[in-house]
Amino acid sequence: MTPACRRAIQTIKKTTLSTVTLLLAVGCANAPPDDPLEPYNRAMFSFNEKTDALLVEPAAKVWVKVTPNVLRTWVSNFFGNIRDPWIGINNILQGNPADGLNDIMRFVFNSTLGIGGILDIASEAQMPKHDKDFGQTLGVWGVKEGPYVVLPFFGPRTMRDAIVLPIDTTAENPLMASFRTPLIQDSATRYVLMVTKGLNARANVLGLERTLDEATLDKYRYARDFYLQQRRYKVFGDSALPQYENFDDDGETNPPTPPSTGEKR
Amino acid sequence: MMKQSIVRCLLVLTALFVPGVCAAANDTQTPDGLVRTVTDDVLAIIRSDKAIQSGDMRKVLALVDEKVLPHFDFRRMTMLAIGRDWRSASPDQQTRLVAAFRLLLVRTYANSLTQYRDQTIDIKPLRAGPTDKQVRVSTEIRQSGAQPINIDYVLENSGEGWKVFDVLVAGVSLVTNYRGSFGDEIRAKGIDGLIASIETKNKTLETEQGGK
Numbered sequence: 001m002t003p004a005c006r007r008a009i010q011t012i013k014k015t016t017l018s019t020v021t022l023l024l025a026v027g028c029a030n031a032p033p034d035d036p037l038e039p040y041n042r043a044m045f046s047f048n049e050k051t052d053a054l055l056v057e058p059a060a061k062v063w064v065k066v067t068p069n070v071l072r073t074w075v076s077n078f079f080g081n082i083r084d085p086w087i088g089i090n091n092i093l094q095g096n097p098a099d100g101l102n103d104i105m106r107f108v109f110n111s112t113l114g115i116g117g118i119l120d121i122a123s124e125a126q127m128p129k130h131d132k133d134f135g136q137t138l139g140v141w142g143v144k145e146g147p148y149v150v151l152p153f154f155g156p157r158t159m160r161d162a163i164v165l166p167i168d169t170t171a172e173n174p175l176m177a178s179f180r181t182p183l184i185q186d187s188a189t190r191y192v193l194m195v196t197k198g199l200n201a202r203a204n205v206l207g208l209e210r211t212l213d214e215a216t217l218d219k220y221r222y223a224r225d226f227y228l229q230q231r232r233y234k235v236f237g238d239s240a241l242p243q244y245e246n247f248d249d250d251g252e253t254n255p256p257t258p259p260s261t262g263e264k265r
Numbered sequence: 266m267m268k269q270s271i272v273r274c275l276l277v278l279t280a281l282f283v284p285g286v287c288a289a290a291n292d293t294q295t296p297d298g299l300v301r302t303v304t305d306d307v308l309a310i311i312r313s314d315k316a317i318q319s320g321d322m323r324k325v326l327a328l329v330d331e332k333v334l335p336h337f338d339f340r341r342m343t344m345l346a347i348g349r350d351w352r353s354a355s356p357d358q359q360t361r362l363v364a365a366f367r368l369l370l371v372r373t374y375a376n377s378l379t380q381y382r383d384q385t386i387d388i389k390p391l392r393a394g395p396t397d398k399q400v401r402v403s404t405e406i407r408q409s410g411a412q413p414i415n416i417d418y419v420l421e422n423s424g425e426g427w428k429v430f431d432v433l434v435a436g437v438s439l440v441t442n443y444r445g446s447f448g449d450e451i452r453a454k455g456i457d458g459l460i461a462s463i464e465t466k467n468k469t470l471e472t473e474q475g476g477k
Contacts, residue, residue, distance in 0.1 A: 128413065204408075207380045214470055215373040215439075217462050218446040225445045226437050233436025241433070242441045244399070244419070247344045247351040 035148050035224065044150040045220050051153070052202075052209075060202035074118035075200045079173075080129065081110045081117030086171040090132035094140045102127050131234070133168045135161030139235035148224055156227040296420045296427045297391040299336060300402045304386055307332050311381055318379070322474045325375045333374070338421065338428035339367040345431065346443040347451075347459075354456050362456070365463040370439075372470045384408045398422055401433075 035041065064072070088103030106122040106129065114121045123129055138160055139145060146159025157165065174183050184190050216222035232240040292298030307328065311317050316324050343359075343366045344351045354362060385407045393400040399421050405413040419431040431440045450459040 123407070208377075211373055211377050211380075214376055214473075215369070216443075216446060217450060217466060221446040221449065222442065225442050229437040229442060230435045240436060242345075242431075242438045244345060244431070245348075247347075247349065 037147050037149055041148065041150040041224075042220050044152060045223070047152065048150065048155055056198075056202050057206070057209075060199050060206055063199045064203050064206065072200055072203060075196060076204060077110070077114070077120045078117045079197050079200070080120065081107060081114065082174070083172045084110070084129070086134075086168075087130050087132045089171075090134060090137045091130060093134075093137045094132065099130055103130055103132075133161070134164045134171070135168065136231075136234050138164065139231075145228075145231065148228060156223065158228070158231060161231070293426075295391070296393070296400045296418075296422075297388060297402045299420070299427050300404065300418050300429075301388045303332060303336060304388065304404070307378070308381070308386065311378060320379045322375065322379075325378055326371065329371055329375050329378070334371070336427070336429055338423075338430045339363050339370075341421070341428075341430040342366065342370070342440050345438075345440045347447055348441075348444045350448070350451050350456065358456050358460065361460050362463075365460055365467060366443075368467045369463055369470075372467065372474065376474065387413075 084103050084107040088100040088107070090100075091097075091103055092100035106127050107117075109122045109125070109127070110117045110120060113119075120129070135158070143160055145161075146163075148156065149159050149162050150156055151162055151165075154162075154165065161168075184193070212219060212223060229240070293302050310328055310332070314324065317328065340359075340363050343363045346366060347354070347362065351359070387405040387407060389403040389405065391400060391402060399419065402418045402420065404416050404418070406416060407413045415433070415435055417433040418429045419433065420427045420429050422428075431438050433439070447459055450462055454462070
């Protein structure tokens, strides 16, 4: 890496951090400038909602009806296991070699003793499962998250994560990804696996969408804020957590026009 | 070889669950003790109550009312959900906001309780000094095939014992996450407008969910 390049990365990192910190601090007290695509996003969000309500959710309910509990657990474990090496690589790229090693050992352990990954015995043996992807890695490296964007079928992403999504989906799932040569050559088998994976994943969160429906005045807004906050937490950890102000301290800080909307205190 | 490992794993498994069952001491003086006691109590009831499992909202609400709500500071929660505008609300508006928001949270929380199946909940050891006034108790919900979900409770001791005033799900504050939509509502319709919107929402939920 040339010094100029390194300087450039440093600069990107600095501006990113200050921007994101500012956005976080401002929270959502004022219309945040982090949703320039809002009209498109809202349209896509409602498209996804409708697709889900008409097609995916009913199918997932059928899937739950026709499969025994234990089979769904096996399916979840199997697809979860395939992801582990990529999770491990990203842990290493993010500077957590011990966690990365844990993830790779999980894969080895579960693929063999866990009968091809259908049993998650690594978790029982105190090797916890993590959740890392390349979008996060870029975030840790200092790449800006960019605007919030709702993708068809995939749902909410930051622009950064959306751009590297093909890399993530390919590396997460070498069995089926059609980028380059998938490990499973037969396309019919691939489709069956893909649908199974999707249905099963949806089945795992059946009922949860009701909570979202019920909790909010503006579902789109709540989902967006939720998504962005959990992404930032994954990248920045505890420093992305909210600062708890006390708005009951009358008089002490009660300016007629608040100068800054959310300086961390 | 393989058989041995499986047996070992089963042993690990048993070892994991037994202390959880035995250690249900009734300690509500410390923040983590409080979270543990309430969690254990509530889960024990849900596990044994078929009506709750099948979504009997009246029973769920009664359970939440009795076991959970006394340990929450709803005024603090509402203040944090509203943000700066809290200061410009009159005492009367504040009271109505707290009542409406409380009902909204209870309804939502009660619903997610009925979703509980056979996950296990791990309460992590507390990392806080004895004089800390604000602490975060981390818990982990484990489910097969997915990474565990982290649910953290943020508690404060303002002299009347520990009270929860925020819940973080995967690092997202369920309370401050409302600021965006509440702020939008206040800018568009004022504080009374927001109160009306939450109350309307609560009415809709009541009709949908039933149970009072």
